[in-house]
Amino acid sequence: MGRSLQVEFGAITSDNVEQLRKVNTVSFPVTYNEGFYQDVVKRNNEHLNKFAYYNGFVVGAVCTRIEPIKAGDNHAPPTAVDVEAPLTGQHRLYIMTLAVLAAYRGRGIGAQLIQSVLDYCDAINDGTASTEKNVVPKRIDEIALHVQISNEDAIRFYTHKFGFEKGDMVENYYRRIDPPHCYILSKKL
C-alpha cells in the first residue's frame, strides 16, 4: 500500500457527469441506467454527490441521496416497501455508489469521500449545514447502503473504519451478477 493521497472534492454537474459514468463503468460490475445520472445532476447537491480530484483529475466519486424512512422499512430495496406505508418522520442517507479508480485504491480516497458525507450528516444534525441551496431534513437518523455479500473488502471498509453494522441479507437483490445477494450495512446517527 502506498502513502495516502489527499484529494479535493468537486460537484457533479451536467457539464462533467460523463466523468462519473467513466468512473462507474470501470469500477462496477453493474451498469447504472441513464436515470441514475440524470437524478444525480438534477439533485445538484455537492455535499451528497461529489467527485474526488487528485492532481487535477477525477479519481473517485460518491453518490448518495436522502430518503424518508417509512414504517416497516427494513432497508429492503425500495420496491419491497409498501408505497402506501406511512412516513415515520425519520430520514436516512443512502449511499448509492462509492467508486475509486483501481490505480488510486488503497490510499484513503474512499475513506475521505465517506468521511465527508458523514461530516455533512453531522452538520445537518448540528444545524450548522448551509441550506441556502438545498432543502434537507432537519435530522438524518441513519446512513445505509447495500453491498454484495462477496465484497469482503467493502464490508470491512464500512464496518471497521466507520462502525457500520452488518444487517440482514437481501436475497436476489442484484439481477445480473453472481452472487445476487447483498447485505445491508447501516449506522445510526
Place this chain on the structure above:
Amino acid sequence: MSTAASDNPQAGAGRPLPKKEADLFKNVVKHYEMKQYKKAIKQADTILKKFPNHGETLAMKGLTLNYMSKREEAHALVKQGLTMDMRSHVCWHVYGLLHRSDRNYNEAIKAYKQALRIDSDNLQILRDLSMLQIQMRDLHGFMVTRHTLLTLKSNGKPNWLAFAMARHLTGDLRGAISVIDIYLGTLSEGSPELDRGFESSELALYRNSLLAEIPNNYEEALKHLDECQSVVVDTGALITARAKYQLKLGDFDTAHSTTLRLFERGTTDDFRIQSLYMLCVLKINDEKVVDEALRLKGTRTLASYLPLTNEQKQTLRTAYREELAPLYPKSYAVQRIPLALMHDQDELVAALDPFCRRDLTKGVPSLCSELGCFLLLEKNGLLVKAEDPVDIKEHPTFQSLVKMVDGYVENLTACNKFAASDETEEAPSTLLWTLYLRAGLYELEADYGKGIEMLDKCLEHTPTAVDVYELKSRLLRKAGDMKAAVEALDQGRDLDRQDRYINNQTTRYMLLAGMEEEALKRISLFTRHEGNPEQNLFDMQCSWYELELAACLRRKGEWGRSLKKYSAVVKHFADYSEDQFDFHAYCLRKVTLRSYIEVLRFEDKLYGEDYYFEAVSGIIAIYLHLYDNPDLLKNDEEPDYSKMTAAERKKAKNIARKKKKAQEKKEAEQKEKEAAQNGSKNNNANSKKGGGKPGSDVVEEDPNGEELLKKDPLEESQKFVSIVSKFAPNCFDTWILQYDVSIRRKKYMLALQALYRARSIDSERSEYISRLVDFSTKMNAVGDLPGPVGTILKEETPHLLDNKSVKEFLDAAVAKIGQTGSKATLPVRTSVAKALVDTKAGSVSTAAALILDGGISAKGVSVQSCSDAFAVLKSFGGEAASAADKWVAQVKERFPLAQSLS
C-alpha cells in the same frame, strides 16, 4: 465639423441664409454631433422647405441620413448639395466625411483638400485630413498638414507631438527630437507638464527611443536616460534601455550589473532579459546578434539560438551557477537555461532527469514539447529545433531521453518509483504522466501506433484524464485515421463540456474530417445563444474557424462557399487596419507615443501575418483551380445528349435528374434556414444601436459566394498575390504563389523573379523544383520572346538550371537522390519523379524507383506526403501499377492506421 459649420455657416454659398434659418442650421449641426439624428433631420427639413436648394443643408441632411443607415439616400443628397454649392467648404467636407465612412479614403482625402482650398485654415478639416493621411501612410502629406496645424495653433500639445511624430515617420529623427525640444522649451518653468508623471515620462522615453534609432548614437541616448530619469515612471523600460545601450557600447561590466538590477525588479523569468544577461556575460555586442536574440519568442534564448563554443557554455554555466542560482533559486528560467548549455549528452540527460521528474510528479502536460526544445540542430550557423522524425530519431539527446523515460515507466509500474533505489514513492498519477510523456516521444519520432498504445494504457489507468484523449486524437490524426481522431476527441470533450479549448479543438478536427455541420453545432455551444452562430463567429473575428471551414469546403469542391469564408478573414484584416483610425487622435492626446509607433509598425506589416497569408493562398488556389478547370462551374448546363448512345443518354439523364433533385432539396433547406435566421436577425437589428458599419451583413449576403465565383480568377489572384509579395517577401510560399499566378498570366518576368526569390529562401523545396521544371519547359515551348524581356529570360533561365538542359538538370537530381545517405525528402523525390515523367526526361521505372527505393524512410514522410506520392505513381498509368501497389504496401506498414490512400 462643429467649428467649421457654426463659425461660418453660410460660407461660399453666395446666398447667406436669413438669421432664423442660419440659427436652425447651427442646430442641425449641433443635433448631428450629439447623435440626435431625427431632430437634425427635422430642422434641416424646415430650412429646406423655404430654401430647397440650400447646398449645405442638403449635405448635412445627407450626412445625417448616412448615420441612420440610409446610405443610398445619403449619397444622393450630399451630391445634390455639393452641386448646389460647389464653393462651400462645408459641402466638400461633408462629401469627404461620407467617403470616409465608406472607407473610401483616397476620395475622402481629395474632398478634404478641395474643402481646404476654399477654407485653408479650417482646423477641423485639417485635422480630419491628417488622420486620413496617416491612415493611408501618406507620410509626407501628413507632415505638411501637421506643420500647417502647428503653425495655426502652436499652443496645443498634440499638435507639437503630431508634428514630431510626422518627422520621425518621414525619417527625420533629429528633426523630430528638435520639435520635442522646442515644445518643451515653450513650457514655462514649474509647468506641471515638466513634473514627473505618465505623460512627461512617455514623452521623455519616446525622445530617448528616437535618439537610439539614430545609428551609433547609443552614447547620447544613454546620457539622455540619465537626464530624464527624474521624470520617468516606467523604470523597467528605462533600465532595460540602459542595459541595452551599455551592452551595445561594449561596456559589458556595467551592462551586466544593470541587468542584475533588472532581475532584482522581478524580471528573472523574462527570457529576453535572460538573453541580455547572457550577452553581457559573453561580452557579445554584435548589432545583429543582439537584436535577434532580444526578439526571440517563448523560452528561446541566446543559448538555444546561437551555437556557442564549449568555452562560452562553460562561462555561462558558471555565471548561472555562481551568480544567479544563489540569488534566484526558485526562478524557472534560471533553472532551465543552463540545461541548454551542457557540455555533452550525458551531462544534459543527467540534468534533465530531475527536471522531468519534477514535472511528471506535478503533472505538466507540456513537458514533452518542453523537452523538444532541447533537440537542437545547427542549420546555417544557427540553432534550430529538430522537427523531422528522421532527425529526431537520430538525435542523441532524444535517444537518451527515450531510454530514461522507458526506465521510469518500468520502475513506476513495478514499484511506484522513478528508480528502484529511490526512497520516495510516487503518487499513481506520476505513472499516468510518464506514459503520457512516452506517447509524446513516440509522436516526435512519428511512431503513432506505439504512442496510441501508451495512451490506451493511460486511459485504462485514469479514464477521466481529458488531456489523454486530446493527445490520442492528435496521434490518430497524424496516423491517418481522421474519423477515429474525431471520436476520441469528442469523447474527451464530453467529459468536460465547460472546456472551451477542447471544444474548439473538436470543432477543428471535425472540419478536418469534413463534418462541417457537426462542427458548427460544436462551436455553437460556446457562441452567443441568440442569433446566427456563423454571424457571431464573424463578428468575433474567429479566423481560425473560418479558415478551417474554408479549407474543409475547398476539399469538398464547394468553391463558392469556401471563397466566402476565406474572404471573411480577408475582411477581418481590413478591419484590423481600419481599427488604427481610433488611435491616431487618441494616442497623441494621451501621449502614449511609444505604443502608438508600435501599433503603426504592426499595421505596416499587417498583411504579412500568417492568417492573412493562409486566407490568400486558399483564395488563390481556388481561383487558379477554377481557371485551370473552367468546366467545374458549368455543371448546370445540359450535357450534349445527341452524341451519346441510348444507354449513355439514359445514364446521363439519370445523373442530371438526381443532381437536380439534390439541388432543389438543398435550396429548400437553405430557404428554411434563411427564414429562421431572418427572424433572429430582426431581433438583433432592434437591439443594435444604429451600428451602420458597412459590411455587417457580410455573412448573410451571398452566403454561397456566387458573386465571388463570377469574378475574374486571374485578376483576383493577381490582386492578392501582389499584396503578399509586398508584405510577406521573406516567406517561401509567397513566391510559389507569385509564380503560379504569373505563369498563368503569361507574365514571364514576374515568374522568373518569383523563382529567383524562392530559390534564395530555400532551393531544396519540392515546390521550387516542380515550378522550375515547369518554367523551363514552358519557356522552351514559348520560344524566344521579342525585346529586352526575351533577352533577360534567355540569359537568366539557364542560371536557375545550373546551365543545364532540363533533362540534364533532372538527371543530376536523380543521381543526387540515388546517392547513399541522400537527404532528399519524400516530397522532393515525388516532384522529381513527376517532372521526369512529365518532361519525358526519364523512364517511368526510374521515376517510380525514386519513391520506392528509400522514399518511405526519407525525411518529410507523413501520411499526406505518402498519399501525394501515391497519387503521382497512379498518374503514371499502367506502367507503374505494380510500383503503386508496392508503395501502398510500404505506406501501410509505416502507417497501419491510414484510412485512405488516394
